[in-house]
Amino acid sequence: MQARTGFVSSPHAARVNSVDWVMLQVCLALVPGTLALVWFFGWGVLIQMALAVVFAVAAEAAVLKLRGRPVLPAIRDYSAVVTALLFALTIPPTLPWWLTLLGILFAIVIVKQLYGGIGYNPFNPAMAGYVFLLISYPVATTTWLPPAVPELLQAQDLTTLSFLDSVRLIFTGVLPAEHTWDAVSAATPLDEMRTKLDQGMTIDEIRASSPLWGDFGGRGWEWVANWFLLGGLYMLWRKVITWHIPVAFLGGLLITAGAFWLLDPQTHPFPAFHLFSGAAILGAFFIATDPVSAATTKRGQLIYGFAIGAMVFVIRTWGGYPDAVAFSVLLLNIAAPMIDHYTQPRVFGQKRSAKAG
Amino acid sequence: MLFSVLHPHRERLWHFHGGVHLPDEKHLSNAGPSVAAPLPAQLVVPLQQHIGAPSQPLVSVGDRVLRGQPLARPQGYVSAPVHAPSSGTVAAIEPRQIPHPSGLSAPCVVIDTDGEDAWAELPPPLPDFEQLDPADLRERIRQSGIVGMGGASFPSSVKLNPGPDQPIHTLVINGAECEPYITCDDLLMRERAADIVDGIRVMLHILGAERCLVGIEDNKPEAIAAMREAAQQLSGQGGGQAGRQAGRAQQIRVVEIPTLYPSGGEKQLIKILTGKEVPSHGIPAQIGIVCQNVGTACAVADAVLRGRPLIERYVTVTGRAVSEPRNYRVRIGMPAADLVAASGGCTGDLEKLVVGGPMMGFRIDTDAVPITKAANCILALTPAESPDPGAPQPCIRCGRCAEVCPANLLPQQLYWHARAKDLDKVQDYNLFDCIECGCCAVVCPSHIPLVQYYRYAKTESWAREREKRAAEHARERHAAKEARLERLEREKKAKLRKKKAAVAPKGGKDDDKQAAIKAARERAAAKKQAAQGESATAAGKPAPGRAEPAPGRTEPAPGRAEPAPGRAEPAPGRAEPPPGAAEPAAAGPAAAKGKVAAPDGKPPGAPEDAQIASRAAEQQGAQGAVPKPVPDDARRAVDEAAAAGADTSPGRPEQPFVRGTDQPPDQAAAQASGQTDQQTAQQPSGAGTDEERPRATAGRG
């Protein structure tokens, strides 16, 4: 009697996990936040996501083909899809299509595939693609829409775009005749805060100056953050990610922001403002947790997350850009291997002080 | 504190890092009682079913053997005999395929059974073992062929002899059986709890340990109840020894531990029960603990209280590809095919046959292999139970593997460096702390066969280490040869010179004669002493008479300057490295002897002597790594010295990973190489002699 010849080495038990499952869980976890974004910022969000996914998968397939690698397994792990989705969620919903393409090409071709494909890229591809655009096309990349909050729209005489308007804007760059750029775009809360603070206003004055402000961050924006938080909790529950990076990230942001807020609450916004503005929540749960480019030891992840959080505050407060998640993540990507090296866990049976390598 | 308030009835338990919850699949095979497997027409008994030196056959083809009769005797201290599992005729002594990861063949005694199952004359039972010397009991255990039955197959008598410098306070009995599917220990504990407790008493006595902790996973409530009752009954027993036995029973505590793979790993179980960690590369005895499997305890009871050698064991036959999974009491040497047939045979849907559990067991390509002392399970898996994980994808560094690693390693880094064949780096990342439990591979989303990479890296490292040692050995031998030739040359010249001197002046006849006689006498004395020193060296002891070079160097003996000084040079150089040698040299009588030898014209620091001295020191160093000889067991000391002499070469002490009795490096290496899939490229020569992996310290829960 002969058994079939299959894989040989132990363990012989079924595998309990797979990359595509993990990636699909991430996609699933993005749903609530995405819906919130669409709710507040219109169809442009979905159009960008669709574009990004198509571009990313096509780019990945093309590069793999050129490299002579099997295309299907790599496409089927959905990692390109996740990269594309995260990229699409960070860019403004009205970004011209060719900029989306450019950003995706940079992310997939240069940052991911030229380094050897999934698992080998030292940088988070989505963030690298975004930063590439941000540096090359700063205006287009920072022109955001106002959130669809009626009071706000009325107060500032703003409008939202219909689906067709969005399509036209993305593909032709032409605004519908009845709208002006001023009417359809608005500064993000982070922008606004930064500008007004630079003008010497106090926090109280700033908050009183505009109906933009919600409970913690900007209206609309903070709800998007809440829904992304929900998705993040889902991933924690499904054990797609562990708590270390998100908690350390948010902790790092809160602690540094809190320290400065305590020093001077009139020139530094309440820490929760930082938490619920910009890409902080999205970054903490979805972007900084990208396993490939993050630290992998548990202690290392705490350091890594905390440092990103602190860096986000520093750049938001003193840096040249209003938001900083992408920069901070990329900076810490560079440091990740070193962090890993110095935070190896104590091996079973070794003395507490013993450290390898 | 809080714990005891919350759980007043439970013992305090500790955790180990990681681990995975797996579907335990034990219900397949543990529903009914164990069944005596039918006596097969032919038994195939491998001569080596243990870690250590192979045993030597005592029978020849055509001999009639009786059940329990020794078939082979142990060779060396770390070795074990094998016995005839039933009566019959020796049909062959030849290589047969054995259950080994690489499908190797190894010498086996093949017995055609006669069905009578007649017992040989057994050694007498030793019911009053508590009055006996532990050394005698160990000898009984050794002669009964008992090896670790949890999978490690390390000779139990050796494990029960940690030596006087390692006092043992706790005996840990492993009834965790953490691997999915396997239930043989479960059934053993249910059915033979009293015997296991007897075995524990014997081992407690041998070790002089204060207490015994029996760890059983909480998915085996019947076994826990049975063991608790057996331990309880012991304390209720009457008779002359009631007091002491009650004392012993108090010491035996059956502890329910949470089900979590691999809590049955030796080091993990010890951590759970005692909170102590066995040092990395170390053995439990270093922290005062000895760990034995429940099957071993039962075998010890059989051996000591009934005189029966280890010829039978519980084996689980399970998996969804067999018709009737259950547990059997199986004679060692029964072909697995017969056992599977007894279980109704395999269904058509067999994906693979595994010896051991799904996590650490190894695949066999054929069921024409015998059951050995360490084979706890025959697993017939369907494709649904053991699906092909598909082609591995790149590591995405998700760290899931590190989360579950019970050794708290970074499997992803190990994998990275193992793949790059960077053997130094993998060792930096503590490759040799990996117990090959498979947790990392099971959770890896990229389906990378991680354990395979680690085995490969281990094999490569061992091979490299062996090469290095061989090279050093060769270099050393070459140097020794050079030195010897040089010395001979010098002696020849010296003789010539002396002859000339004797011929030239012829005055003062009487004086000269007397001087010559004296010189001759002294020469003889010196030679004798040298000879003594040599034998001392051979026994692995530092030889004080041997270390002449050191004083010779610091304080040139009169005759030394005479022969070409350049020639004497090699001696000090060689004597330098071993610090152990320098000490006796300085203190010993060498200086005086150096002067005695001087009139002879022979330099005191003869290179060859220096070399032997240095080797003695090296052996000493090597012995530091091997357990110290025990005074009450002379044979052991001799055996060990022999082993050290035969096997230890200068490079050994530097090896970072081979220390400890549990892992004879050469066997383990051969083992691992047998297991690696690259085996075809580097088939180990000695692998066939060993059927266990370097998991000696891990056990197979």
Ligand code: SF4
């Ligand atoms: S579990 Fe697999 S993919 Fe994840 S880090 Fe470990 S080896 Fe890499």
Ligand code: SF4
């Ligand atoms: S096989 Fe080795 S590396 Fe993997 S989890 Fe087990 S001990 Fe850790």
